[in-house]
Amino acid sequence: MTPFGQRMRELREQHGLALKDMAAALHISSAYLSALEHGRKGTPSPMLVRQICGYFGIIWDEAEEMERLAQMSDPRVVVDTSGLHPKATLAANRLAQRIGQMDEAALDRLLALIGPA
Structure with a gap:
């Protein structure tokens, strides 16, 4: 959802x-x-x-x-990290791999870390 x-x-x-x-x-x-x-x-x-x-x-x-x-509700997100630091690509890929395993508390912490849209 x-x-x-x-x-x-x-x-x-x-x-x-x-x-x-x-x-x-x-x-x-x-x-x-x-x-x-x-x-x-x-x-x-x-x-x-x-x-x-x-x-x-x-x-x-x-x-x-x-x-x-x-x-903010497109369920198929594309993150373009071209031209960014290699760590940005690593972070985007790790998030893509693990987001389905994160519980609500972990998602809340992640959202707090990256701040408001």
């Missing part, structure tokens, strides 16, 4: 909405919405993010946060 997918699911559950009902209201397939929630689809388009915000009545700061979450 991606950060955007998690937030979208939280909103849907808070409003007591079934995935199929939300998908119908947004004129998208429930399969696509489910894949978006579960991180099996890439970053949603800015237009879809705005539709979702409108659907939930999200404005201002919360809408900006949804847009930020969407931008």
Whole structure:
């Protein structure tokens, strides 16, 4: 699940909405919405993010946060280390190899170490 997918699911559950009902209201397939929630689809388009915000009545700061979450939710990340120090390539490759084994506490420590986006 991606950060955007998690937030979208939280909103849907808070409003007591079934995935199929939300998908119908947004004129998208429930399969696509489910894949978006579960991180099996890439970053949603800015237009879809705005539709979702409108659907939930999200404005201002919360809408900006949804847009930020969407931008940070591509499940297939590419890290280009060309031209950087060799340790940058080593770090990126080690992270790619081990991220699936990290628990939530380790991920929190990593996020604290690299700081905000």
